[in-house]
Amino acid sequence: MKKFKYSFIASALLGVSLVGCYDMNTEPLGSTITADQKEATVNANPDRIQASVTAMTSVFYIFGNALGESYHSDFGYPSIMMMTDSRGTDMVCEDIGYNWFTQSLTYEDLNNTYWATALYWRACYKQLYTVNSLAKIIDPATEDPNLQFYLAQAYAIRAFDYFTLAQMYQHTYVGHENMPCVPIITEANMDIAGSEGCARSTVAEVYEQIMNDLDAAISLLENTTVTRADKRYVNAAVAYGLRARVNLVMNNWADAAADAAKAIELTDATPYTAEQVSKPTMADIEDNSWMWGILVAETDRAVTSGICNWPSHMGSLNYGYASVGAWRRISEALYTTIPATDVRKGWFLNEEGVSPNLNAEQAAYVASAGCYPYTQVKFGTYQDVIYQDVNANDIPLMRVEEMYLILAEAQAMAGEPAAGAATLQNFVTTYRDAAYTCNATTDVAVQDAVWMQRRIELWGEGFSYYDLMRLKKGVDRRGAGFQAAYVYNIPAGDDALILRLPRAEIEGNPLISDAQNNPAASLPTPVSE
Numbered sequence: 374m375k376k377f378k379y380s381f382i383a384s385a386l387l388g389v390s391l392v393g394c395y396d397m398n399t400e401p402l403g404s405t406i407t408a409d410q411k412e413a414t415v416n417a418n419p420d421r422i423q424a425s426v427t428a429m430t431s432v433f434y435i436f437g438n439a440l441g442e443s444y445h446s447d448f449g450y451p452s453i454m455m456m457t458d459s460r461g462t463d464m465v466c467e468d469i470g471y472n473w474f475t476q477s478l479t480y481e482d483l484n485n486t487y488w489a490t491a492l493y494w495r496a497c498y499k500q501l502y503t504v505n506s507l508a509k510i511i512d513p514a515t516e517d518p519n520l521q522f523y524l525a526q527a528y529a530i531r532a533f534d535y536f537t538l539a540q541m542y543q544h545t546y547v548g549h550e551n552m553p554c555v556p557i558i559t560e561a562n563m564d565i566a567g568s569e570g571c572a573r574s575t576v577a578e579v580y581e582q583i584m585n586d587l588d589a590a591i592s593l594l595e596n597t598t599v600t601r602a603d604k605r606y607v608n609a610a611v612a613y614g615l616r617a618r619v620n621l622v623m624n625n626w627a628d629a630a631a632d633a634a635k636a637i638e639l640t641d642a643t644p645y646t647a648e649q650v651s652k653p654t655m656a657d658i659e660d661n662s663w664m665w666g667i668l669v670a671e672t673d674r675a676v677t678s679g680i681c682n683w684p685s686h687m688g689s690l691n692y693g694y695a696s697v698g699a700w701r702r703i704s705e706a707l708y709t710t711i712p713a714t715d716v717r718k719g720w721f722l723n724e725e726g727v728s729p730n731l732n733a734e735q736a737a738y739v740a741s742a743g744c745y746p747y748t749q750v751k752f753g754t755y756q757d758v759i760y761q762d763v764n765a766n767d768i769p770l771m772r773v774e775e776m777y778l779i780l781a782e783a784q785a786m787a788g789e790p791a792a793g794a795a796t797l798q799n800f801v802t803t804y805r806d807a808a809y810t811c812n813a814t815t816d817v818a819v820q821d822a823v824w825m826q827r828r829i830e831l832w833g834e835g836f837s838y839y840d841l842m843r844l845k846k847g848v849d850r851r852g853a854g855f856q857a858a859y860v861y862n863i864p865a866g867d868d869a870l871i872l873r874l875p876r877a878e879i880e881g882n883p884l885i886s887d888a889q890n891n892p893a894a895s896l897p898t899p900v901s902e
Contacts, residue, residue: 454835509560630783653753704853785819
C-alpha cells in the first residue's frame with residue numbers, strides 16, 4: 374500500500390475505513406487500475422459499490438470522523454453548519470464551557486492550529502476521498518442505469534464539498550476569481566496528491582470543477598431510470614437546486630433562476646404550510662418540505678454518544694449541551710423585524726421567554742429549563758418527545774422553500790425586479806404571513822428583501838454566513854445580543870472572514886507553503902452597541 378506524507382489530505386485517504394469504503398487488507402476501490410480492470414472491478418463488486426454510495430452519505434454525519442471522539446463538536450457537516458452560523462450575526466450564543474463552538478463565535482478559529490479549521494478541512498476532504506474512490510472505477514460514459522445513478526451521487530456530493538470549502542477558504546467568487554482557493558483532488562489525481570501533495574487552485578478553477586460536476590450529475594440523473602430509495606440521495610431536482618445555489622454565488626442570475634425553477638418543477642416537495650410550522654418541527658426527512666437531508670438512525674454513533682450530535686448543540690427541547698446553558702438564540706435585532714402576523718416569530722421565544730408555537734408541556738419545559746429570551750424553538754425533537762437523550766433528528770440539507778427564495782432573488786437581479794417581488798410576495802403570503810407586502814421595486818431592494826426572508830426562513834440551517842459573504846455585507850453584530858466582548862463590526866472583504874488552511878496541511882503538503890496560505894488576520898476588535 375502506498376504511504377502518504379502526513380497532511381490532512383493524506384490523512385483523509387487513510388481514514389476512509391470509518392465509512393466502510395476501505396478494506397485495511399486490500400487496495401481501495403479507487404486505486405490505480407486499467408480500463409479493463411475498471412469494468413471487472415465494477416462487475417465483481419456490485420454490493421460493495423452500492424455500499425460505497427451509502428458510505429458517501431454517511432460521512433455527512435459521523436461522530437469523531439475528522440478529529441476523533443474527544444471532540445464533542447465533531448459530527449460531520451452539521452458541525453460545519455454550527456461553525457458558520459456561529460461566526461455570523463443571526464445566531465447568538467454564549468462563550469461558556471458547554472458551547473463547543475466558541476472558537477467560531479470568538480473568531481479564535483483564525484488560528485490555523487486550532488481544531489475548528491481542521492474539522493472543516495478534514496470533514497470535506499474525507500468525504501471527497503470516498504467520492505473519488507467510487508468515481509475512479511465507474512466509466513463516465515456508462516449506460517448502466519445503476520452506475521449512472523451511483524456516479525451522479527459522487528459528482529453531486531463532490532460539488533457540494535468543494536462549494537463548502539470554497540466559501541470558507543477564500544472570499545466570495547465575484548471579484549476574487551483569480552485568488553487561491555483549495556486543492557482540487559478528483560479521481561484523476563487522487564493517488565499522486567496523496568504521495569506528492571496538491572497545490573491550491575484558483576477560485577475560478579474550483580468553481581469550474583463544481584459546475585462541471587453538477588452538469589455531469591444532472592445529465593446522469595436525467596438519463597438513468599433508477600430512482601432514489603430515500604431523501605439522503607440526490608435526485609435531479611436536488612442537483613438543479615445545488616446548481617442554483619452555485620449560480621447565485623457566481624451572480625449568474627438568469628441561470629440561477631432557471632435552475633431554481635427547474636428544481637421546483639421536478640421535485641415533489643412542497644413548502645411547509647403555516648399550520649405545519651406553528652410548532653417545533655423540521656426533524657424528519659420525510660416532511661413534505663425536504664428535498665434532501667441527512668437520514669439519522671437511533672444506532673448511529675452520533676446518536677448513541679448522547680450529546681455529541683446536532684440536536685444536543687442546537688435543540689432547545691432536547692437533552693444535551695443547549696439544555697444546560699448553550700442556548701442558540703436569534704439576533705434581537707432580527708427578531709424585532711419579524712411581524713407579529715408571521716408564524717415564524719413563534720420559532721423563537723420572545724423577550725419574556727414565551728412562544729405561541731409551544732404546547733403546554735413544551736412551554737412548561739422551557740420555563741423550567743431557564744431558556745433565555747430569543748432562544749430558538751424552531752427545531753422539534755425526535756418523535757416529538759421532549760428532553761429525551763435519543764437525539765435522532767434528521768437534518769435538512771435542502772428544503773424547497775430555499776428554491777423559491779433563490780428564484781425571487783435571481784429574477785430580480787436578472788433584470789426583472791417586479792417578477793422577483795411577485796415571487797417573494799406569493800411565497801411569504803401563501804406559507805408564512807398572509808399580511809406580508811413586498812414593497813421593493815428595484816433589483817437590489819428585492820435582493821435585500823429576499824435576504825431578510827432567507828435570514829428568517831433558513832435560520833440555523835447553515836446559510837447565514839455564506840449569505841453575508843456572497844452579498845458582501847460583512848459581520849455586524851451590533852444590537853444582536855452578543856456578549857460585549859464579541860460585538861464585532863467586520864467589514865466585507867476583511868481577511869478575518871475567511872479561514873486559513875490548517876497548519877498540518879501546510880507542514881505535510883509540499884506544494885503549499887506558508888507564503889501561499891491565506892493572510893493571517895488579527896482577532897476582531899469589539900465595538901460598542
